[in-house]
Amino acid sequence: MVVEEIVLLNADDEAVGTAPKHASHHTDTPYHLAFSCYVVDTEGRVLITQRALGKRTFPGVWTGSCCGHPGPGEGLRDAVLRRLRDELGLPGADLTSVLPRFQYRAVAGDGTVENERCPVVRATVPAHGAVHPNPEEVERAEWWTWERCLELTERPEASPWYRLQLAELAPLGAPRDWPDAGRHDLPPALSW
Structure with missing residues (x-):
């Protein structure tokens, strides 16, 4: 079994080492590198997921x-x-950097902390493409309108990072219109 490692960061978002992913998420999770992705189809719908109950x-x-x-x-x-391939069974997508500077810290109900520099990417796929969620990662996956995505921010079942990301994404307009933010603001520890 391969142990997945995360990249640890300093305050300047430079890589300072690695650590096992599973063992690193606890009540004092170190600052580390991550990403979030929003899959948008050519009709403007957004794929929203519910994290697996066993996560x-x-x-x-x-x-x-x-x-x-x-x-x-x-x-x-x-x-x-x-x-995208491992979680959703998507074979490919056209990627755009939309929030390269995003970072957050959130505490779960059990005290587990997420503490991430987490650039946000849009993945554009054709409409009506098949999605095959991995049940170890995803409980449910549904195509939503942008209006419904915005409404989720008001509900308690939304992830903390989703709420924070949507606060920055909403002013950019509809998901198909989000501008390419480029790569110059990605953390130094991360290439495109």
Whole structure:
């Protein structure tokens, strides 16, 4: 069994080491590299997921399409495509950096902390493409209108990072219109 590692960061978002992912998420989780992805189809719908009930951190919350941790030396593009394939069975997508500076800290009900520099990416896919969620990662996956996505921010079952991300994404307009924020504001520890 391969142990997934996360990339630890300093206050300047530079890589300072690695640690096992599972053992690193606790009440004093170190600051580390992650990403969030919103899958948007060519009709403008957004794939919203409910995290699997067996997940160690934030089980059962509703959130964006997928999230994950780039491995040591792995670029953002490769990490996102890997998680889209592993979590949702999506073979590929057109990726755009939309919130390269996003970071957050959140505490779950059991005291587990997420503490991440978490660039946000949009993945554009054709409408009516098949999604095959991995049940170990995703309880449910549904295509939602942007209006319904915005309404989720007012509900307690939304993940904390989803609420924070939507506060920054909503002013950018509809998901298909989100501008490419480029790559210059990605953390120094992360290549495209």
